[in-house]
Amino acid sequence: MNGLRVAALMLATMTTGLVAGVYAIYANAFMPGLATTDDRTFVGAFQAVDRAILNPLFLGLGFLGALVFTLLAGVLSVGEKALPWIAVAFVLYLVTMILTIRVNVPLNDALKAAGDPGSIDVAAARAAFDEAKWRTYNLVRTLLTLVSFGLLGWALYLTGRSAVQP
Template identity: 85%
Template sequence: MNGLRVASLLAATMTTGLVAGVYAIYANAFMPGLAKTDDKTFVGAFQAVDRAILNPLFLGLGFLGAAVLTLLAGLLSLKQDALPWIAAAFVLYLVTIVLTVAVNVPLNDALKAAGDPATIDVAAARAAFDEARWRTFNLIRTVLATASFGLLGWALYLTGKSAAQP
């Protein structure tokens, strides 16, 4: 049981960190880079990346896996000192899922539904996308997922510390 608890906490920490990194890359490189492009390039590139990220590795193992693994780690740590930190990490990460589903995904889907950049009014599609809103909510996701990652890291420390005590 102890091995499973530690393994689930380690996996939760790693997957949460990976997702926080994805959000950070969007915030620090991808969106600022796209902001400097023309409308056709923006729409086409964003559509292509959004289609590419919808894959089992990211969605299953990363995005949803982080939540499932954090929940599992919490359930396996019910009487452990790390539980409050795991619970806080889970809540913060859950908020990122809610924001993603409520804000970012609908904006992504609307931009994809606008159609092929070669045949649509790309300026209108880009304006309707609302880059500022997308970036703001992505930044919130980045901060929350990074905080969740940090809390899980602290929970790992506490778990190791308690295991090392006689």
């Protein structure tokens, strides 16, 4: 059971870190870079990246996997010193999922539904997208996921420490 608990906690930590990294890349490179482009480039590039990220590796292993592995790690850590840290990490990550589904995904979907950048009013599509709102909520997702990652790292440390103490 201890090996499964540690494995689940390691997977929770790694997948949460992966998602935090993806959100951070959007916050620190992708969106600031796109902000400097013309409307047609912005709409086309964002649509292409949003389509590409909807893949089993990111959605299944990363985005959903982080939640599932954290939940599993918590269930397997009942009665352990690491449980409160895992529980808070789970709640914070769950909040990021809710924000993603309620804010970022609808904005992404609306931009994709606007149509081909070669045949639409790209300035209107970009304005309707509301970059400031998307970036603000992405920054919140980034920070919460990063804190969740840190809490899971601490839980992993506590788990390892308790394994070597009598």
